[in-house]
Every structure is written in C-alpha cells, then in structure tokens.
C-alpha cells in the first residue's frame with residue numbers, strides 16, 4: 001500500500017470507530033419511546049423478580065396498571081413463584097440477560113448466551129432484550145439480530161437506585177415524562193413500590209395511561225433522540 005493512503009485510511013477507521021461507540025451509547029436503532037401523539041406510557045422494571053415483586057404487584061393491581069418486567073435468569077431461578085405471579089397478573093415478561101453483566105465484560109460467545117436467554121423463549125415473539133446497564137458491545141446488535149431479539153431501551157429514568165426519597169424521585173420522573181415515554185424502574189430497590197404509588201396518580205393527572213411496552217408500541221431510536229440519550233442516561 002502506498003504511504004499517502006495511510007492517513008485517510010486511518011482517519012476513516014477512527015471515524016468509523018467513533019461512530020460505532022457513539023451509536024452504541026446513543027442506542028440508535030434500538031427500541032425507545034413510542035409515538036408522542038398517543039397518551040400512553042410504558043412502565044418497565046429491570047432486574048427482577050426479587051423480594052420486592054409482591055409489593056410492586058400489589059400497587060399495580062390496586063391502581064389497575066400493567067407493566068413490563070425485564071427479567072434476569074438468576075433472578076428467575078431464585079424467585080420462581082414471583083415470576084409465576086407476574087405472568088398470572090398479565091404483566092409483560094422480557095429478557096434482561098442470562099447474567100446481569102455489562103456487554104463489554106463478556107466475550108462474544110458468552111454474550112451470545114446472554115442475548116439468547118429469554119423467560120418466554122419457547123413462546124411466539126416478539127422477544128425483547130434490554131442489555132444490563134443498557135450497555136452494548138460491538139457485537140450486541142448483530143447477536144440480537146441473529147437471536148431474533150429486539151433491543152429495547154427507555155427514555156425516562158426513575159433513578160430508584162439513588163438515595164433520594166420516593167416523593168422526590170416521583171416529582172423528578174413526572175417532570176420528564178411525556179406521551180409515549182418508556183420509564184425505567186427496578187424490581188429490587190426498597191423505594192420503588194412507594195415511588196410507583198406516587199407515580200401512577202401523577203401519570204393519570206397528566207392524562208397518560210400506562211400500557212404494556214408491546215402495546216405502546218416502542219419506536220426505533222433515531223439520531224436526534226439518540227444524542228439526547230447520551231446526555232441524560234445513566235444506565236439501568
């Protein structure tokens with residue numbers, strides 16, 4: 001190869017690498033919020049089932065709200081009764097990984113197992129997959145496509161892993177929610193049932209109805225929204 005090619009080639013490779021890293025951070029092409037013209041939102045809970053599942057189920061039942069739970073394989077094995085209760089209550093069950101490990105810490109063959117595991121693998125799709133921490137490796141999109149999983153992210157974080165009070169978290173979440181939003185909450189933190197209790201009437205006051213994520217339905221994240229995600233997301 002002639003020398004004068006090296007600089008443009010290096011620049012092109014660097015640009016491709018940066019675009020890949022930025023694209024993965026932005027979530028471009030993954031499923032994000034739904035259409036802003038409908039008055040629907042989707043509540044999603046990551047990391048369960050857990051000891052907190054019955055409390056979340058009680059609040060959801062009392063307030064008549066459906067939700068979508070992104071389950072991990074170890075949690076499903078540990079809390080089979082809670083998983084059954086979620087299913088029987090009609091909530092959505094989707095995958096949050098064979099392990100709760102960031103994609104960048106898994107070699108590709110383990111990430112394949114990570115992406116492929118699903119609590120409803122034997123049932124007809126669509127099957128959604130939310131990577132732990134929203135983290136993508138360079139292989140995540142390809143592996144998800146091969147495994148027929150759709151990567152599903154979010155646009156509003158409930159931040160229930162921080163030490164703030166339920167009332168503060170609810171107020172901050174409601175300030176950011178809009179029609180079509182996908183809210184990220186967790187099945188595990190002690191604060192989340194109380195946060196949910198405050199969140200649901202707030203959504204109703206704004207004329208927003210919680211639906212299952214698949215009924216939102218979520219749309220693919222475009223470049224503008226992706227850039228906004230880079231600035232505001234902390235990962236779940």
Ligand SMILES: [Zn+2]
Pocket residue numbers: 046047096100132133236
């Ligand atoms: Zn998680």
